Amino acid sequence: MSAPAIGGVQVARGNGATIRLPRGASLSDFADRIGANPASLVQIMLHLGEMVTATQSVNEETLQLLGAELDYNIQVVSPEEEDRELLEAFDIEFGEDEGDEADLAARPPVVTVMGHVDHGKTKLLDAIRKTNVVAREAGGITQHIGAYQVSAEHEGEERRITFIDTPGHEAFTAMRARGAKSTDIAVLVVAADDGVKPQTIEALNHAQAAEVPVVVAVNKVDKEGADPNKVRAQLTEYGLVAEEYGGSTLFVDISAKNGTGIDQLLEAILLTADAELDLRANPTMDAQGIAIEAHLDKGRGPVATVLVQRGTLRVGDSIVCGEAFGRVRAMLDDNGDAVEEATPSRPVLVMGLTAVPSAGDNFIVVTDDRMARQIAQQRAARKRSADMAKSSRRRTLEELFSDLEKGRVDELKLIIKGDVSGSVEALEDALLKIDVGDEVRLRVLHRAVGAITEYDVNLAVADDNAVIIGFNVRPEPRARDLAEREGVDIRYYSVIYQAIEEIEAALKGMLKPEFEEVQMGTAEVREVFKVPKIGNVAGSLVRSGVIVRNSKARVIRDGVVIADNLTVSSLRRFKDDATEVREGFECGIGVGYNDIRLDDVIETFEMREKPRV
Known part of the structure; x- marks a missing residue:
């Protein structure tokens, strides 16, 4: 049919x-x-x-x-189904342990540290790792995802725990969600002196959506005004009931600053892992896992922090990670020491990739470099098509004609360069959420990791002088010279919300001004005079406000506007010209309209620009 x-x-x-x-x-x-x-x-x-x-x-x-x-x-x-179908075409099963039950071995728990900004997440990891991570963060906010493995003694046995540190600022929601998806247990850090905050709930929602058990670390218990019991009571409303209140959630009081309660927290993590989870993986199969973070290192090229989820990753393996591929040239652990292999739940820094993958990309070990290249190229082609569909909004004929009538919609074009892929992605995500209406659009032409290059500047010049944003990066010398010659605007930021505020201000500045009508005064017509060469003039009494010469006016009769868009062309008090006449005074008003009658009302107004909210 x-x-x-x-x-x-x-x-x-x-x-x-x-x-x-x-x-x-x-x-x-x-x-x-x-x-x-x-x-x-x-x-x-x-x-x-x-x-x-x-x-x-x-x-x-x-x-x-x-x-x-x-x-x-x-x-x-969906992207996940798309990738699964692609890997099945190469006879690869991602996300499943191969082999028999006997091949599975116990692996360390992977723990994500979450919570509200400035509640001490990084200080907690600092206390656990005995290294100063906080000092390296701009504005005191964690801007990168890191993964670290520590040892803890539990029931007389030394056990390992892998920690993933997720950024605390609200703009990093997407990264934090990815952190929750790659984890076994979430540690929710809540400050005892501050209590439950919006980002605390947001982090908890991510953990619950990923269906992972939660351990609550009540931090800053040594501060004045600290009330750990209040935190326990507040979290009860969100389904986290402490063991001492008859629930199943472990709460541990800690002070990351003084290092107290850290051993009890590690023990609570291991107790939760043993009680609620069956953490096993096959270490003998080809490695699979997830990229936690990636950046472009000046001396080493593209490097990625990957978390091995199953199998064992070895130096020399052919690897494909998102749209990047290559052969593992070297691996470093979280202390910077070279390692030959990484077993399940171990985070390592991998060198040898051809490009910088994105945070959250899965990685797999394949049989040879050729297969790795083919998978990476097909992933890149599919992502390009999806991005093009996303950026090219459907246009109707009505919209096309409307745009032709009123001129093109203004558009701010951006090129985003950052030091690590997670920050670039989070910044793009936050900027695209800025809403200033339909008159102005924001479009990201290109985003990548690394220094600002001549390619970026040339792209900005070719696309109507787009603005380049450098997040913790600077331009190469030749790129800087080219930008100065071509007048390309490059903005530098180290804290994400400064970038968001400035771009939002720029978008609002591109909006066409909006005007609103403001009433200035009204006058009642008491007499009509015929004046040669001018026409009828209304002898009036100003009832409210002020009548100003050259202001806009309209004539109202019995509540109905009978003449609009007039101008107060003449204004007199007795025989003298006046600039303005205030309430309660009489005057003669000429508005260039002759059909004026007794009891008509002349209303004057002006159009003022509305401030953008």
Whole structure:
């Protein structure tokens, strides 16, 4: 059965058939699945009021619209499914332990430290690791994800625990969510003197969404005004009931500054792991895991902190991590010492990748470099298509004509460069959430890790002088010279919310001014005089406010506006010209309108620019 002709185009109906399409699919991809001519689908979209080319990556909304018109059920494959299908094509199963039950061995728990900003998360890790991490953080806020492994004695046996440190600032929500997904146990840090805060709840929500057990570290118990029991009571409202109150959540009172309660916290983590989790993995299979952080090192090239989740990662392995691939040239542990292999739950710094992966990308060891390259290239192509579909918002014919009438919508274009991929990603995510209405748009042309290069400056010049944001990075000397010659604006930041505030201010500055009408005064017509060369002049009594010469005016009769958009062209007190006449005084008003009658009201006003909120 064929569909009714739309503008002479005939395409077979789907009768509710399901079509699975990848993110960023084009009309050509759709046409291939249903055996239709792509040009026919372009014409159908045109008659539906959408301008789409055959090869353009389109978003899910557009695919659903076309699917509904042709009676197809469209399913857009999620990124996780997409990647699973890609790996299955190479006969790789990600996320599962291979082998028998006998091959599984116990592994250390992976712990994520979460909580509100300035509640002492990094100080806690500092106390555990006996190293000063806080001093390296700009503004006292953790801006990178780090992973560290420590030893603790439990029931006479030495056990290892892996800690993931997630940033505390609210703009890093996406990174913190990823931290929760790669963890076994969440340690929720709450300051005893400050109590439960919005980010405490946000962090708890991430942990509960990832279905991981929570251990609460009540920090700063040595400070004046500290009330650990208040924290326990507050968290009861969110489903965390302390053991001493009859619940199952372990609460440990600590002071990260003085180092008290740290051993009890480590013991609580191990107790929770043993009681609630079966932490085992196969150390003999090819390694799989997740990238915790990555950056471009000047001497070493792209380096990534990876957490091995199953298998054993060895120097010399062929590895693919997100869109990056390569051979493991060297590995360093969290103390900077070289290691030959990394077993499950161990974080290591990997060197030898061809590019900088993103925080949260999964990594796998494959048989050879050729397979690694193919997987990375296909992942990159799919991500490009998805990004293009995301950035190219669907345009209707009505919008096109509207834009032509009022001029193009203003757009602020950005190029973001940062020192580590997690910070770049979090900054982009925060900036894209800035909302100043539909008049101004923000578009990220390019984001990457590393110093600002000549390529970045040339891209900014080519795209209508886009602004370059450098987050903890600086331009190369030749790039700096080129930027000065071409007048490219480069902004430098080390704390994320400074960048957000400045970009938001810039976007608001691009908005066209909005005006509002402000009433200045009203006058009641008591007499009408005919003046040669001027016309009728209203002898009036100012009832409210002030009547000002050259202000805008309208004439109102019995509550109805009968003449608008007039100007007070003449204003007199007796025989003298006046600049303004205030309430309670009589005057003669000329507004260039002759049909003025007794008891009419002349209302004057001005248009003032509204401040943007």
